[in-house]
Amino acid sequence: MVSPPSGTLRTWLRRQQWRWTLRRAGVTSVAGSVLLLGLSQLHIPELPRWQWGVLDGLLLVVVAWAAWLGGSPERLLPRIAQRDYALAEALRTELELASAPSGNELHEQFREQHRQQLESALQNSRNRCFPRWHLPWLIVVVVQGVLVFSLLHGVPNFRQLAALVSTPPEIPQTYRLLFPAYLKRPPEVFPTLPDSLEVPQGSRLEITLLTAPPSDDESSFSAAVEFRPLRWLAGSGRWSASLTLENSGTLRLDWRGQIVEIQVRPDEPPLLVVTWPSLPHIFDMSTLPVDLLAEDDHALKQIVLHYRIASNGRSYREIVQSFEDRFSSHQELFEWSLSASALRAGDNVTAWVEASDQDTLHGPHVTRSGEFTFVVESQREFHEAVLRRLRTVSRRLRELVNVLDLRDLPDTEAEEQRILGILLDLAADAPYDPLLSEQLRGFIKELRRQLRHYQQQREQVAPKS
Numbered sequence: 489m490v491s492p493p494s495g496t497l498r499t500w501l502r503r504q505q506w507r508w509t510l511r512r513a514g515v516t517s518v519a520g521s522v523l524l525l526g527l528s529q530l531h532i533p534e535l536p537r538w539q540w541g542v543l544d545g546l547l548l549v550v551v552a553w554a555a556w557l558g559g560s561p562e563r564l565l566p567r568i569a570q571r572d573y574a575l576a577e578a579l580r581t582e583l584e585l586a587s588a589p590s591g592n593e594l595h596e597q598f599r600e601q602h603r604q605q606l607e608s609a610l611q612n613s614r615n616r617c618f619p620r621w622h623l624p625w626l627i628v629v630v631v632q633g634v635l636v637f638s639l640l641h642g643v644p645n646f647r648q649l650a651a652l653v654s655t656p657p658e659i660p661q662t663y664r665l666l667f668p669a670y671l672k673r674p675p676e677v678f679p680t681l682p683d684s685l686e687v688p689q690g691s692r693l694e695i696t697l698l699t700a701p702p703s704d705d706e707s708s709f710s711a712a713v714e715f716r717p718l719r720w721l722a723g724s725g726r727w728s729a730s731l732t733l734e735n736s737g738t739l740r741l742d743w744r745g746q747i748v749e750i751q752v753r754p755d756e757p758p759l760l761v762v763t764w765p766s767l768p769h770i771f772d773m774s775t776l777p778v779d780l781l782a783e784d785d786h787a788l789k790q791i792v793l794h795y796r797i798a799s800n801g802r803s804y805r806e807i808v809q810s811f812e813d814r815f816s817s818h819q820e821l822f823e824w825s826l827s828a829s830a831l832r833a834g835d836n837v838t839a840w841v842e843a844s845d846q847d848t849l850h851g852p853h854v855t856r857s858g859e860f861t862f863v864v865e866s867q868r869e870f871h872e873a874v875l876r877r878l879r880t881v882s883r884r885l886r887e888l889v890n891v892l893d894l895r896d897l898p899d900t901e902a903e904e905q906r907i908l909g910i911l912l913d914l915a916a917d918a919p920y921d922p923l924l925s926e927q928l929r930g931f932i933k934e935l936r937r938q939l940r941h942y943q944q945q946r947e948q949v950a951p952k953s
Contacts, residue, residue: 517624660698661744667691670846671786672814681741681748687733688786689754690849697727701743709750711737757853758784758843764860769920771867772833776824780808782843782855783817789846793824798836804829808841826864833866871923874914878928881910881935888942904943911936 663678668690707718709731718729739748763779782791791808808822839860844852884907914932
């Protein structure tokens with residue numbers, strides 16, 4: 489570096505001041521640009537791209553303004569003194585000598601000697617006191633290019649990249665599954681949820697976190713007919729959210745990066761199988777055996793017999809079985825006593841059975857059996873009709889026996905067939921007449937024996953005639 493002439497020392501110092509200022513401005517711009525680039529990539533704060541561009545422009549304006557304010561030769565000497573005090577003093581002396589009026593020859597010799605010493609000092613200190621200013625601005629150009637490119641083209645920021653490659657934070661958590669009250673099942677607690685879960689309809693899932701969920705948490709439950717984000721409630725140092733599960737769907741736990749498939753199982757109606765009796769006669773004093781089988785996926789509540797009388801349209805019900813405890817299956821041969829019911833002889837009746845479950849949330853669900861239709865007969869009238877036929881058969885059979893003594897035996901085969909038909913009907917109806925005594929049941933067999941005896945005697949007598 490060549491020492492400047494004395495008359496132009498202030499101009500030279502101003503030029504050196506600008507070189508120093510440009511370097512300081514370059515370093516400041518590098519630091520500001522790097523900081524602005526980092527903040528934009530981290531989205532701190534959350535700003536649109538155009539606002540980041542405005543901040544970048546303001547940064548450059550502020551740096552240029554500060555450089556312009558600092559462009560004074562007097563401000564350069566203190567900075568040089570921090571690095572080389574002797575050089576700063578020599579420059580200050582040269583400025584004073586240059587501003588002083590011309591003197592005698594001795595004074596000029598001193599000024600020339602001082603200028604030579606200053607040139608030697610500048611030659612030794614130029615790299616240390618006057619560093620290059622081009623490198624910082626080259627770095628500024630590169631950083632500003634990266635910043636402008638990221639703002640224009642939307643390069644993924646560090647937060648987005650971290651979300652892609654990093655594992656979700658570990659948050660202490662518990663899960664509790666509450667079942668509908670009618671199931672009478674204790675809650676189930678999970679430290680972590682499995683990837684698939686099957687629950688009864690109406691169950692409630694409670695999620696508790698011991699630390700606050702992330703501010704950008706997007707956990708939610710989605711089904712075919714609904715979408716529900718998890719709503720966190722803070723209390724007692726905990727954060728909780730709950731879901732009532734009515735439909736199958738997908739639970740997304742955003743802070744864990746987990747997807748849980750939840751299958752909701754609705755409460756099915758009971759299964760009911762009823763076998764009605766097959767009887768030729770049903771009397772007002774009869775007891776009908778009804779075979780019942782009822783099953784439910786959770787718990788039965790009641791099995792009820794219903795019947796309706798056609799003549800008046802009124803319906804009646806009788807409780808077959810009622811369940812207080814948890815019974816999912818029941819089988820029974822129910823004895824339906826018609827004498828204790830509202831049925832009377834001559835009624836045309838339609839009967840059916842219903843089974844219900846204990847679903848108090850969406851039910852109860854009821855299953856109805858097929859209908860059974862019958863006509864109620866009078867047991868006393870049926871018994872009297874049997875007795876009348878017995879007396880009729882007995883009288884006609886005596887009349888047949890009396891004709892065996894006649895010389896001209898009439899043809900009695902038609903009468904015999906009529907008597908045999910009545911006896912067969914009596915043999916078929918007798919088991920269904922509980923009022924018929926054992927003696928009379930035996931008397932029917934005796935009458936058939938007498939009829940066969942008569943037929944044998946008639947065959948023996950017929951040839952003689």
